[in-house]
Amino acid sequence: MEDILDLLVTIQRLDDDIKEAESTIQEIPHKITKSEKAIEEAHNNFQEKSNRVKEIKKMYKIKEGDIAENESKITKLNSQTFSVKTNEEYRAIIAEIDYLKKENEKIEDEMMVLLEEEEQLKSAVSELEEETKNIVESKQNEIKNLEKEHEELMTKQQQAKISFDEHFKKLPQDTQEVYRRISNVRDRVVCVITDTTCTGCYANLTFQFLNELKKRNKILLCGNCGRILIFVPSTK
Numbered sequence: 001m002e003d004i005l006d007l008l009v010t011i012q013r014l015d016d017d018i019k020e021a022e023s024t025i026q027e028i029p030h031k032i033t034k035s036e037k038a039i040e041e042a043h044n045n046f047q048e049k050s051n052r053v054k055e056i057k058k059m060y061k062i063k064e065g066d067i068a069e070n071e072s073k074i075t076k077l078n079s080q081t082f083s084v085k086t087n088e089e090y091r092a093i094i095a096e097i098d099y100l101k102k103e104n105e106k107i108e109d110e111m112m113v114l115l116e117e118e119e120q121l122k123s124a125v126s127e128l129e130e131e132t133k134n135i136v137e138s139k140q141n142e143i144k145n146l147e148k149e150h151e152e153l154m155t156k157q158q159q160a161k162i163s164f165d166e167h168f169k170k171l172p173q174d175t176q177e178v179y180r181r182i183s184n185v186r187d188r189v190v191c192v193i194t195d196t197t198c199t200g201c202y203a204n205l206t207f208q209f210l211n212e213l214k215k216r217n218k219i220l221l222c223g224n225c226g227r228i229l230i231f232v233p234s235t236k
């Protein structure tokens with residue numbers, strides 16, 4: 001009987017190992033997804049800022065073109081003033097020139113605003129580039145470690161499962177039945193008792209029951225939760 005009780009303790013320990021590995025294994029894909037998202041966000045954030053710099057450069061060029069176009073219109077209009085026939089025509093040309101000059105002033109102001117934004121963004125982008133690199137590097141490391149951990153846990157769990165089956169087979173048929181029946185309703189089947197409470201449900205054990213447990217000559221179940229209780233002397 002001693003052998004069976006020790007075997008049950010070992011089996012429970014293996015079952016604990018399998019379940020513990022399982023819960024960690026299940027968490028890993030979420031953790032990987034989270035790291036991947038952080039990488040994506042860092043990339044997007046950097047991309048957004050550097051795209052804006054490119055956009056500003058493009059807009060700046062367009063505005064330079066607009067100014068040049070207006071300048072050449074002004075030059076052309078200026079030359080026309082020499083050949084006008086009427087005052088009315090002359091005034092119209094002057095008004096057009098004034099309008100174009102004001103337009104160019106407006107465009108120049110807009111260009112100043114763009115330059116300022118570009119200036120600010122440029123330093124932010126170079127800082128962000130470094131920051132992004134660091135985030136990506138550390139998150140990629142995290143992912144690598146998680147994948148390694150996953151692989152190791154799968155191996156460890158597989159070994160625990162094989163060992164569990166090997167040990168389980170050694171149990172007498174009726175004990176196997178009891179174990180299976182309890183494992184259908186409880187997360188753990190075997191509770192090691194070292195003092196006066198059930199370590200599964202924390203119910204107090206009677207003095208008489210405890211004495212029976214200490215004899216270690218049969219399989220006893222907790223009267224409250226139904227788990228297999230096994231007394232293990234604390235020196236063991």
Ligand SMILES: [Zn+2]
Nearest residue numbers: 198201222225
């Ligand atoms: Zn109990």
